Amino acid sequence: MLHKEPDLTIRAAKLYPGDGAAALEDQVLDIRDGQITAITQRRGPVDQEVAIAAPGFIDIQINGANDVQFNNKPSADGIAQMAEGARRGGTAHLLPTFITDEGRRYQQAVTAVAEARAAGVAGIAGVHLEGPFLSPNRPGIHPPDCIRPLDATDIAFLSAANCGTCLLTLAPECAPEGAIRQLSEAGHTVFAGHSAASFAEMQKAQREGLSGATHLWNAMSPLTSREPGVVGAVLASEMLYAGIIADGVHVDFANVGIAARLKPDHLCLVTDAMLTLAGKTDRFDIHGVEIRRDGNRLSDAGGTLAGAHLAMDEAIRNMVQQVGLSLPKALQMASGNPARAIRRPDLAQIQVGLPASLSFLSHDLQALGSYADRHLHMNAIHTPEAQHVPA
Numbered sequence: 049m050l051h052k053e054p055d056l057t058i059r060a061a062k063l064y065p066g067d068g069a070a071a072l073e074d075q076v077l078d079i080r081d082g083q084i085t086a087i088t089q090r091r092g093p094v095d096q097e098v099a100i101a102a103p104g105f106i107d108i109q110i111n112g113a114n115d116v117q118f119n120n121k122p123s124a125d126g127i128a129q130m131a132e133g134a135r136r137g138g139t140a141h142l143l144p145t146f147i148t149d150e151g152r153r154y155q156q157a158v159t160a161v162a163e164a165r166a167a168g169v170a171g172i173a174g175v176h177l178e179g180p181f182l183s184p185n186r187p188g189i190h191p192p193d194c195i196r197p198l199d200a201t202d203i204a205f206l207s208a209a210n211c212g213t214c215l216l217t218l219a220p221e222c223a224p225e226g227a228i229r230q231l232s233e234a235g236h237t238v239f240a241g242h243s244a245a246s247f248a249e250m251q252k253a254q255r256e257g258l259s260g261a262t263h264l265w266n267a268m269s270p271l272t273s274r275e276p277g278v279v280g281a282v283l284a285s286e287m288l289y290a291g292i293i294a295d296g297v298h299v300d301f302a303n304v305g306i307a308a309r310l311k312p313d314h315l316c317l318v319t320d321a322m323l324t325l326a327g328k329t330d331r332f333d334i335h336g337v338e339i340r341r342d343g344n345r346l347s348d349a350g351g352t353l354a355g356a357h358l359a360m361d362e363a364i365r366n367m368v369q370q371v372g373l374s375l376p377k378a379l380q381m382a383s384g385n386p387a388r389a390i391r392r393p394d395l396a397q398i399q400v401g402l403p404a405s406l407s408f409l410s411h412d413l414q415a416l417g418s419y420a421d422r423h424l425h426m427n428a429i430h431t432p433e434a435q436h437v438p439a
Contacts, residue, residue, distance in 0.1 A: 104140025137359025
């Protein structure tokens with residue numbers, strides 16, 4: 049059998065292989081046909097040098113980026129533009145997230161993701177539908193008049209959807225009997241969110257296949273002395289995954305730290321980013337409600353939060369600098385944990401024989417670029433630094 053030369057070689061001053069493991073020093077990755085074929089310490093020229101290589105960051109909740117909001121442009125082109133913006137923060141894979149909208153308009157999002165994947169848009173792991181099957185008691189910024197119950201037609205459409213991972217956020221207490229089980233058995237990932245569920249209702253939903261919660265602590269019933277609510281159910285469970293927005297706006301960093309200590313293998317960093325991320329826009333509308341950006345805070349005139357202005361590399365820096373996590377554990381929450389949450393464990397490690405899913409950082413944890421689905425993306429602003437990492 050003839051030896052095939054790699055398509056791409058990357059030297060990393062520090063390589064974090066995944067799952068919280070410590071860094072390996074001065075490693076060279078050989079990649080061919082999108083797979084890692086060798087990890088060595090050989091000398092000599094390579095195609096790209098970086099300070100830090102880690103398993104690709106997976107953003108399972110991103111509503112927009114690069115001046116594109118998914119709800120406003122549910123198309124393959126819109127998704128490609130969003131992905132470009134997300135990559136500037138080091139994201140390798142993402143679930144474009146479509147929030148509550150009129151009727152069955154969410155179906156356009158499912159179709160758009162299927163088309164983007166068929167067209168070869170790199171890094172599109174599937175779709176996240178955040179609504180419209182939410183609790184009217186916990187709408188957040190979602191338009192209340194569009195929130196509605198899940199029905200048989202929705203279940204039939206979603207069960208037949210073929211767009212990679214389908215993550216569905218719903219209020220379990222509002223879901224029809226058996227719906228969570230049907231969706232889970234169809235291969236979809238079901239999270240609780242925008243929910244006023246009790247602890248008992250969460251436990252019942254978990255038995256039916258519920259596997260996580262969306263933006264922990266936000267828009268959900270809180271943990272109180274006599275009713276643990278959604279927050280308590282998530283923190284008490286050894287199995288439920290939880291997305292968390294580590295921007296210091298949505299959740300106090302003390303609470304982020306509590307979640308990180310209780311759920312080191314199930315907490316997932318998400319950006320919940322809107323079109324302002326990597327864009328020029330500082331104000332926009334959600335169903336006629338004006339949203340303005342003030343620093344890293346997005347809200348309406350009444351102060352209701354409306355997504356986030358956050359990149360994945362910033363979330364990782366916050367976990368290290370504000371929460372006090374080790375870098376390997378923070379990286380695991382950006383890659384390995386979300387990979388398993390969406391049933392893609394193959395993306396969780398840097399290992400010979402697995403798909404090359406990589407994110408690159410500078411020594412000060414600024415995003416340098418990413419590699420996914422046979423596409424290398426390097427941030428132009430950081431390329432000079434990346435090329436001068438000592439061999």
